[in-house]
Amino acid sequence: MATPPSPVKRRSRGALASRSPLRAAARMEQQLGRALCIITGASRGFGRAVAKAMARLVEPESVFVLVARSGDELRTLQTELAASDLDVRCAVADLSLEGAPENVVRAAKEAFSADIRHVILVNNAARTMTVGNTETVELFDAGPKGRGLRAGRDLGTGEVVFAEASFAAVVFDSVFMQVCHNCFRQQAALHRCAQCQFAFYCNRTCQTACWDEHKNECAAIREAGKAPDENVRLAARVLWRLHKDSGIVSDSQLISVEQLEDHVSDLPQKNLQRLETDVQSFLEYWSYGKKRHSVDYISHIFGIIACNGFIMSDQKGLRSVGVGLFPNLSLVNHDCSPNCSVVLNHGKIELRALGKIPEGQELTVSYVDFLNLSGVRKKKLMERYHFECTCQRCSQHLKDDLMMAAAEAKPSAEKLKEVTAVSEDCLEKIEKCHVEKDFHEVVKLCGECLAKQENVLADTHLYKLRVLSVASEALLFQRLFPEAAAYAQRMVDGYTKLYPCNNAQLGLAIMRAGVVHWQSGKTELGHSMICQAYSILMVTHGPDHAITKDLESTRMQTELELKRKKATSP
Ligand SMILES: [Zn+2]
Numbered sequence: 001m002a003t004p005p006s007p008v009k010r011r012s013r014g015a016l017a018s019r020s021p022l023r024a025a026a027r028m029e030q031q032l033g034r035a036l037c038i039i040t041g042a043s044r045g046f047g048r049a050v051a052k053a054m055a056r057l058v059e060p061e062s063v064f065v066l067v068a069r070s071g072d073e074l075r076t077l078q079t080e081l082a083a084s085d086l087d088v089r090c091a092v093a094d095l096s097l098e099g100a101p102e103n104v105v106r107a108a109k110e111a112f113s114a115d116i117r118h119v120i121l122v123n124n125a126a127r128t129m130t131v132g133n134t135e136t137v138e139l140f141d142a143g144p145k146g147r148g149l150r151a152g153r154d155l156g157t158g159e160v161v162f163a164e165a166s167f168a169a170v171v172f173d174s175v176f177m178q179v180c181h182n183c184f185r186q187q188a189a190l191h192r193c194a195q196c197q198f199a200f201y202c203n204r205t206c207q208t209a210c211w212d213e214h215k216n217e218c219a220a221i222r223e224a225g226k227a228p229d230e231n232v233r234l235a236a237r238v239l240w241r242l243h244k245d246s247g248i249v250s251d252s253q254l255i256s257v258e259q260l261e262d263h264v265s266d267l268p269q270k271n272l273q274r275l276e277t278d279v280q281s282f283l284e285y286w287s288y289g290k291k292r293h294s295v296d297y298i299s300h301i302f303g304i305i306a307c308n309g310f311i312m313s314d315q316k317g318l319r320s321v322g323v324g325l326f327p328n329l330s331l332v333n334h335d336c337s338p339n340c341s342v343v344l345n346h347g348k349i350e351l352r353a354l355g356k357i358p359e360g361q362e363l364t365v366s367y368v369d370f371l372n373l374s375g376v377r378k379k380k381l382m383e384r385y386h387f388e389c390t391c392q393r394c395s396q397h398l399k400d401d402l403m404m405a406a407a408e409a410k411p412s413a414e415k416l417k418e419v420t421a422v423s424e425d426c427l428e429k430i431e432k433c434h435v436e437k438d439f440h441e442v443v444k445l446c447g448e449c450l451a452k453q454e455n456v457l458a459d460t461h462l463y464k465l466r467v468l469s470v471a472s473e474a475l476l477f478q479r480l481f482p483e484a485a486a487y488a489q490r491m492v493d494g495y496t497k498l499y500p501c502n503n504a505q506l507g508l509a510i511m512r513a514g515v516v517h518w519q520s521g522k523t524e525l526g527h528s529m530i531c532q533a534y535s536i537l538m539v540t541h542g543p544d545h546a547i548t549k550d551l552e553s554t555r556m557q558t559e560l561e562l563k564r565k566k567a568t569s570p
């Protein structure tokens with residue numbers, strides 16, 4: 001064989017100016033002469049694009065060896081490329097299997113001849129991609145769902161599959177003065193950026209850590225005279241980051257941000273109008289030197305944010321405080337009964353296994369709230385993420401019956417219909433008072449609504465659970481602990497019948513109920529619920545999360561009180 005050129009593939013930081021095969025190919029001389037190109041993972045996406053780009057660079061009669069696991073798509077590409085006077089051969093092989101690399105080498109040897117000037121290997125096989133150089137996940141073709149991630153080895157319950165820092169993230173407009181723009185913690189007395197007067201930080205350390213990401217934004221806000229809304233700020237941050245990295249995919253990032261789905265073509269008219277407004281305000285704000293972008297490209301970035309943006313909550317998990325892009329997380333597909341969940345911990349998201357996951361199984365998270373009927377979930381998924389959920393829970397309508405069940409007293413169909421309508425009406429009023437923080441009125445309305453639901457709706461009925469949830473929160477706010485505890489208990493009883501055991505929302509609900517029981521003097525019951533919540537949060541949040549740590553100290557306190565009680569009782 002001729003001297004093989006260095007393979008164009010992913011390298012460690014700094015070793016090569018561009019780690020993207022497409023860019024590397026574009027940088028090469030326009031005329032490569034007759035070449036032998038071996039491209040793995042060639043059937044779809046990136047590998048396919050590289051193959052097409054290469055085809056334009058080489059001389060006619062060059063030889064392409066395309067390697068992929070899926071044959072059909074590979075043959076389509078073969079036909080396309082062969083039309084431009086190339087000798088295109090296919091090797092259908094799963095490179096993770098024994099003997100497969102040898103087959104590829106054999107195909108390459110057969111294709112080689114003396115007049116070939118270059119041998120180019122583009123090793124793009126998804127098998128070789130891992131996150132953060134760990135073996136926990138791998139990218140794969142998830143069929144109709146497109147790309148997906150699967151377990152690269154057996155994973156244990158509560159294991160962190162991967163942690164990922166945001167590619168770009170911004171604090172919501174509504175809390176920009178209350179949350180640190182670097183670590184997203186909610187704090188009193190934040191330190192303000194003296195230049196733009198818009199960004200707030202815990203301290204100098206957070207400000208310094210964020211400066212690299214903030215400096216362009218800082219200048220743009222000063223120039224514009226005010227900060228634009230969160231969507232525009234995020235789009236600009238994404239672009240500044242892309243310019244800085246020149247679109248390079250780092251070793252720990254499986255996909256470049258620009259390759260994420262945007263679904264702009266699926267948007268209904270009203271969303272398109274919104275998009276147009278966003279693009280307009282973006283262009284006014286964008287003052288990045290000479291760099292100009294087309295409206296289409298900016299729309300693409302907004303589309304990516306709309307279907308991949310991850311809502312971030314504060315350190316207590318109580319409040320949504322910002323939105324960020326996490327490219328690896330975007331590769332995890334949805335399931336209404338997922339095997340993983342996501343939590344923000346110390347500024348990074350963690351994908352955590354909710355149970356044991358065998359090697360090769362697809363990793364999934366839920367994009368929507370668990371406590372919705374399958375029809376509602378499907379509608380939400382279609383509107384926001386543009387796909388039809390075909391998961392088992394949706395197709396078999398699992399738990400839908402419980403979520404709208406009638407009470408054991410078996411009310412008439414008419415009565416059920418009447419109370420359902422009344423509840424909907426009530427919930428609307430309750431929500432309005434809740435937003436206005438009129439907790440006294442909230443409690444009154446909830447009490448009236450629950451009285452009507454009594455003996456008509458089951459304890460697992462969604463409308464009953466919603467009323468119980470708001471009522472206990474409002475009572476807690478008024479420091480009426482025994483009353484709040486009673487409602488919280490009924491809510492947890494319902495939740496337990498609906499949620500799978502290791503669910504973050506269930507864990508948090510049990511935690512709150514346990515703490516209220518303790519505050520209302522029921523130490524024993526409170527302690528047992530706190531222990532139960534602790535075991536769930538150890539899986540969904542992990543031992544280092546601020547919420548788990550707080551709960552741990554509460555647990556020690558309740559344990560101590562119980563011991564003291566036992567010691568003093570006769
Ligand atoms: Zn901070």
Ligand SMILES: [Zn+2]
Pocket residue numbers: 193194195196197198199214217218
């Ligand atoms: Zn600033």
Ligand SMILES: [Zn+2]
Pocket residue numbers: 335336337377389390391392393394395
């Ligand atoms: Zn589903």
